[in-house]
Amino acid sequence: MEHNTKRIAKDFGLDVTILGKDKGHFSEAMEYNVPIVVRGIASALGMEPKIDYDEILKRADELKSMLPERMPCFCAGCPHRATFWAIKQAIRGRNVVFNNDIGCYSMAFFPPLNMTSSLLCMGSSLGLSAGMSQVLEDDVMCVVGDSTFFHATLPGLVNSVYHNLNVTLFVLDNEVTAMTGQQFHPGTPEDRGMPEGKKRIKIEDVCRGIGVGHVAIMDSYDVKNNVDIIKKALDFKGPSVLISRRSCALHGDRIKRRTGEPIIQNEVNKDICKKPHTCIRDFYCPSFEFDTDDRAARILPEICDGCGVCAKICPFGSIHRKGEEAPAKEVKQ
Amino acid sequence: MSQDSKFDLVICGVGGQGIVLLSNIIGSACAKADLEAKTGELHGLSQRSGTIYIHMRIGGDNLSPLIPYAEADAIVSLEAMEALRYIEYLKDDGVIILNKRVIHPPIEVAQLSKEKRTDFITFDEIKEKLNSVTPNVAPLSGLDLAKEAGNPLTENVVFIGALSALKAFPLEVEVLKESVAESVPKKALNVNLKAFDLGYKAAYDGLCQSVECVEREIG
Numbered sequence: 299m300e301h302n303t304k305r306i307a308k309d310f311g312l313d314v315t316i317l318g319k320d321k322g323h324f325s326e327a328m329e330y331n332v333p334i335v336v337r338g339i340a341s342a343l344g345m346e347p348k349i350d351y352d353e354i355l356k357r358a359d360e361l362k363s364m365l366p367e368r369m370p371c372f373c374a375g376c377p378h379r380a381t382f383w384a385i386k387q388a389i390r391g392r393n394v395v396f397n398n399d400i401g402c403y404s405m406a407f408f409p410p411l412n413m414t415s416s417l418l419c420m421g422s423s424l425g426l427s428a429g430m431s432q433v434l435e436d437d438v439m440c441v442v443g444d445s446t447f448f449h450a451t452l453p454g455l456v457n458s459v460y461h462n463l464n465v466t467l468f469v470l471d472n473e474v475t476a477m478t479g480q481q482f483h484p485g486t487p488e489d490r491g492m493p494e495g496k497k498r499i500k501i502e503d504v505c506r507g508i509g510v511g512h513v514a515i516m517d518s519y520d521v522k523n524n525v526d527i528i529k530k531a532l533d534f535k536g537p538s539v540l541i542s543r544r545s546c547a548l549h550g551d552r553i554k555r556r557t558g559e560p561i562i563q564n565e566v567n568k569d570i571c572k573k574p575h576t577c578i579r580d581f582y583c584p585s586f587e588f589d590t591d592d593r594a595a596r597i598l599p600e601i602c603d604g605c606g607v608c609a610k611i612c613p614f615g616s617i618h619r620k621g622e623e624a625p626a627k628e629v630k631q
Numbered sequence: 632m633s634q635d636s637k638f639d640l641v642i643c644g645v646g647g648q649g650i651v652l653l654s655n656i657i658g659s660a661c662a663k664a665d666l667e668a669k670t671g672e673l674h675g676l677s678q679r680s681g682t683i684y685i686h687m688r689i690g691g692d693n694l695s696p697l698i699p700y701a702e703a704d705a706i707v708s709l710e711a712m713e714a715l716r717y718i719e720y721l722k723d724d725g726v727i728i729l730n731k732r733v734i735h736p737p738i739e740v741a742q743l744s745k746e747k748r749t750d751f752i753t754f755d756e757i758k759e760k761l762n763s764v765t766p767n768v769a770p771l772s773g774l775d776l777a778k779e780a781g782n783p784l785t786e787n788v789v790f791i792g793a794l795s796a797l798k799a800f801p802l803e804v805e806v807l808k809e810s811v812a813e814s815v816p817k818k819a820l821n822v823n824l825k826a827f828d829l830g831y832k833a834a835y836d837g838l839c840q841s842v843e844c845v846e847r848e849i850g
Contacts, residue, residue: 371736
């Protein structure tokens with residue numbers, strides 16, 4: 299807007315000074331709020347703001363210094379959390395570069411995962427990885443979602459196959475464009491109520507068609523088995539694609555509500571739980587807390603989505619579906 | 632209802648609690664009442680479990696949807712910690728309608744687990760901090776009231792009912808209820824209206840000693 303305003307001023311031969319970001323009155327970055335704008339206008343006019351916003355903020359910051367940060371995180375039941383758990387296990391002891399992309403999975407950038415080497419723009423992860431793979435010794439991997447795959451990853455994939463580059467692309471296929479509200483995309487299964495006359499394009503078909511030498515599909519929730527599948531893809535010489543497939547938890551819930559399928563939450567059997575807190579420290583599902591008296595893990599029923607992945611990673615098999623007597627798996631001795 | 636009534640409201644909570652729907656319901660009630668409303672969500676990444684806050688400016692001649700620091704008439708917080716997180720927006724002696732629910736972020740839970748601690752932040756600690764800014768804090772158990780109404784998903788509507796208790800809030804109860812009715816599934820209408828009334832009553836009981844409230848029968 300600033301540059302166009304200047305252009306118009308020039309076109310009309312106006313002799314005016316136009317202040318804005320170019321002259322440093324406003325920042326090029328940041329989400330603007332009232333104090334930022336007031337300060338910008340005041341500095342352009344050579345005035346001081348009437349209200350001392352810093353003082354207000356200082357008092358507020360003191361009051362809220364006790365608060366923990368509340369980063370956005372994967373929903374309860376999100377297949378991405380499960381996929382990233384498996385990736386974390388698979389890359390142990392390896393030197394990896396992990397290029398991130400734009401989607402819900404971007405949140406791998408945030409703590410606790412902190413799993414991002416680069417995050418630029420939609421579709422950038424594979425292009426960057428292609429370049430890096432030619433100069434780095436590390437395992438180079440990148441992640442896109444199903445929708446981003448169709449939108450912006452195909453040229454990078456063609457490039458990787460053409461040059462036979464050692465990159466591993468994870469396509470986190472949750473069947474819809476989840477982040478923006480579960481819209482359909484060309485890879486969405488037909489039975490999701492797509493309009494007539496649309497044809498599903500399977501991601502694996504596209505990859506094989508382009509000539510990717512190693513394409514594997516995994517169920518995001520099958521976390522333990524996925525570790526080896528991921529290792530194999532990382533070891534493959536040449537481009538490899540791993541499609542981690544499972545419906546977005548919110549989309550899955552919507553389908554369940556429509557079909558009347560119940561969502562059965564999980565719970566912790568306190569008699570079996572030995573409190574290693576694997577579920578809390580390694581999985582970071584928002585449905586987990588622990589009791590203050592005995593430190594046993596606890597699952598909040600109003601948040602749990604019943605995906606059951608926590609039950610798979612619990613080393614003592616203490617998590618099971620509500621209403622089921624036996625633990626979800628045999629207890630390790 | 633006065634047409635020049637003005638009310639600046641911050642609505643906050645945790646992603647997934649139905650905060651955007653809540654602001655939509657209030658917004659469409661404003662449209663019905665012919666009151667101008669400007670609203671802005673400052674956090675685009677409205678994922679579940681993240682912090683969410685919405686600015687809502689009803690009436691007045693505002694050019695911007697954003698409320699300056701220390702000018703909000705009220706904060707409605709669907710989670711206790713989040714009211715404190717946006718406290719800089721509240722004017723002195725402003726009203727806080729505060730959910731007693733404390734949702735511990737996974738990061739807090741994991742940190743305490745690692746350090747073998749159990750001192751989770753409590754509602755009372757949060758309320759004490761809020762009370763140092765304003766005496767007008769109305770705590771209510773949103774989730775319990777929603778369950779009492781018949782469906783835990785009506786938690787957000789409890790807080791619209793709570794707002795209707797404030798005399799300064801420029802929307803009348805009938806318009807708000809009409810807007811609720813248009814925004815929820817038909818079969819869930821009665822539980823939502825019950826949640827609305829329970830929220831009204833809880834806020835009335837919590838605030839009527841110190842703030843001007845609307846008196847009405849619920850039934």
